Amino acid sequence: MKTRRISKVHALHTLDRLEASYPDAHCALLHDNPWQLLIATILSAQCTDVRVNMVTPVLFNRFPDPLSLAQADLGDVEELIRSTGFFRNKAKSLIGCSRALVEEYQGMVPQEMSALVALPGVGRKTANVVLGNAFATPGMVVDTHVGRIAGRLGWVTVRTAEGIEEQLCKLLPKERWTQAAHVLIFHGRQCCRAQTAWCSNCPVVDRCPQVGVGRQR
Numbered sequence: 001m002k003t004r005r006i007s008k009v010h011a012l013h014t015l016d017r018l019e020a021s022y023p024d025a026h027c028a029l030l031h032d033n034p035w036q037l038l039i040a041t042i043l044s045a046q047c048t049d050v051r052v053n054m055v056t057p058v059l060f061n062r063f064p065d066p067l068s069l070a071q072a073d074l075g076d077v078e079e080l081i082r083s084t085g086f087f088r089n090k091a092k093s094l095i096g097c098s099r100a101l102v103e104e105y106q107g108m109v110p111q112e113m114s115a116l117v118a119l120p121g122v123g124r125k126t127a128n129v130v131l132g133n134a135f136a137t138p139g140m141v142v143d144t145h146v147g148r149i150a151g152r153l154g155w156v157t158v159r160t161a162e163g164i165e166e167q168l169c170k171l172l173p174k175e176r177w178t179q180a181a182h183v184l185i186f187h188g189r190q191c192c193r194a195q196t197a198w199c200s201n202c203p204v205v206d207r208c209p210q211v212g213v214g215r216q217r
């Protein structure tokens with residue numbers, strides 16, 4: 001990535017502008033507790049939040065807690081989550097994760113990154129979603145939108161999710177990590193899309209080193 005790295009002050013002013021432009025940016029996955037958010041986030045891999053939100057009410061009605069999902073039949077879970085894609089691996093992760101919670105944490109979701117990423121099917125992105133949105137512990141979620149826009153804005157100079165997370169965590173104050181990810185995701189969905197950026201309508205067009213990237217809407 002050839003983009004010049006932007007200063008902290010510049011990035012914070014840009015983030016201020018984005019936060020003002022997307023005041024309602026929030027976690028779009030429906031959930032009532034940390035376990036439901038953990039399960040929904042595992043399901044959201046390679047799937048839209050809208051689709052996940054169609055599946056989880058049925059899933060949680062059938063399996064309302066970690067114990068019931070830990071004891072579920074694999075085929076039953078596969079059928080319920082089939083429309084989210086990669087359903088065989090996801091079903092194994094949901095059951096395995098719930099079993100680990102029951103066996104190691106009395107059915108509770110742990111609140112430490114190291115414990116979360118040790119659960120089946122849970123990587124740093126999922127762990128950061130849970131930390132930031134279920135436990136109010138700052139988490140820098142790096143998904144495809146966050147990675148793309150952080151690169152376009154010159155906030156990061158690497159491409160791996162781990163590298164992007166590390167650079168963003170150094171660039172932005174900890175207390176802003178969770179909301180920064182929400183804002184970047186909203187911006188990525190509504191304006192700065194992968195193939196078609198809408199630069200003429202962008203609230204940070206004057207602060208972006210890659211204005212005009214890709215096809216323009």
Ligand code: SF4
Binds near residue numbers: 205
């Ligand atoms: S100016 Fe264009 S490329 Fe830059 S952040 Fe805005 S929409 Fe994305």
